[in-house]
Amino acid sequence: MTRIGLLGCGAIGTQIALAIDSGKIPAILTHVYDDSKEASAILVGKLKNKPEIVENPHLLSSHPVNIVVEAASQDAVRDAGLSVLQNKRDLMIMSVGALLDESIYDILSDACKDFKKTIFLPSGAIAGLDGIKSVKDELESVSITTTKHPRSLKGAKFFENSKINLDSISSSMTIFEGTAKEAVSLFPANINVAALLSLSGIGSERTNVKIVADPDTDKNTHHIEAAGKFGKMTFMIENFPDPDNPKTSRLAILSAIETLKKYCSNDIQIGT
Numbered sequence: 234m235t236r237i238g239l240l241g242c243g244a245i246g247t248q249i250a251l252a253i254d255s256g257k258i259p260a261i262l263t264h265v266y267d268d269s270k271e272a273s274a275i276l277v278g279k280l281k282n283k284p285e286i287v288e289n290p291h292l293l294s295s296h297p298v299n300i301v302v303e304a305a306s307q308d309a310v311r312d313a314g315l316s317v318l319q320n321k322r323d324l325m326i327m328s329v330g331a332l333l334d335e336s337i338y339d340i341l342s343d344a345c346k347d348f349k350k351t352i353f354l355p356s357g358a359i360a361g362l363d364g365i366k367s368v369k370d371e372l373e374s375v376s377i378t379t380t381k382h383p384r385s386l387k388g389a390k391f392f393e394n395s396k397i398n399l400d401s402i403s404s405s406m407t408i409f410e411g412t413a414k415e416a417v418s419l420f421p422a423n424i425n426v427a428a429l430l431s432l433s434g435i436g437s438e439r440t441n442v443k444i445v446a447d448p449d450t451d452k453n454t455h456h457i458e459a460a461g462k463f464g465k466m467t468f469m470i471e472n473f474p475d476p477d478n479p480k481t482s483r484l485a486i487l488s489a490i491e492t493l494k495k496y497c498s499n500d501i502q503i504g505t
């Protein structure tokens with residue numbers, strides 16, 4: 234049976250843990266860690282099969298787990314990602330924005346090769362990455378337009394130097410257009426999908442991002458267009474937010490669970 238360590242016991246971590254506990258993911262959750270002791274205690278309280286709460290994130294991979302699942306923050310990836318691979322464990326990352334820092338990407342990518350381990354990045358809150366990966370060498374343009382309710386964008390660094398007042402937006406309004414690289418620094422909590430798209434395709438400086446604030450929407454919507462010698466692809470994803478964390482889409486959680494099911498199963502594998 235696959236043994237899993239979990240880093241981060243919030244909205245995504247909790248749903249992954251419950252999927253393991255119910256047998257939906259054929260694995261054992263052996264160890265968990267969260268900076269918030271309360272969050273880890275609450276999570277363990279919900280489970281029939283209780284994992285051990287460890288004292289720091291590095292202890293997750295010093296135990297004999299097969300994979301550590303990160304569902305915490307970009308800081309957690311920077312802090313603990315390398316030690317997971319050095320301890321010869323696989324790693325699944327949800328805070329994908331951390332990998333748009335080229336030095337972090339290179340360190341983790343080299344460690345995968347050195348220690349013969351794999352990092353898994355679930356498709357998260359978008360779809361179509363299988364197609365984008367396949368046509369990578371023939372891509373000429375990739376763009377993503379993300380539309381969210383203004384409250385989902387609150388707190389972003391972008392607004393420190395902007396005259397836009399999110400509270401006064403009364404109809405759909407484009408508030409940012411630029412590269413995925415620029416979006417990373419200005420909207421760090423909203424860029425996981427742009428980061429995934431960049432990493433699957435033609436990189437963060439050639440992936441165009443538009444962010445729209447729409448006070449009339451209750452969904453997180455992503456419209457992706459990719460074109461090149463192969464032809465053209467268009468994807469439209471309308472996500473309902475998770476009730477425990479409206480910034481996280483239900484699809485992101487389901488894609489994390491599906492990635493782990495695939496990791497833990499010997500079976501026919503569908504998709505590229």
Ligand SMILES: NC(=O)c1ccc[n+]([C@@H]2O[C@H](COP(=O)([O-])OP(=O)(O)OC[C@H]3O[C@@H](n4cnc5c(N)ncnc54)[C@H](O)[C@@H]3O)[C@@H](O)[C@H]2O)c1
Binds near residue numbers: 246308357422
């Ligand atoms: N790939 C995607 O499509 C996608 C989609 C949604 C969210 N995410 C990312 O996944 C991560 C988790 O999302 P969530 O909705 O579960 O968030 P959440 O806020 O509900 O939970 C995060 C948990 O991690 C803990 N935490 C934060 N930093 C930590 C650290 N350095 N070490 C240990 N614990 C730490 C927090 O205390 C919290 O309990 C976030 O970084 C989020 O941006 C990715």
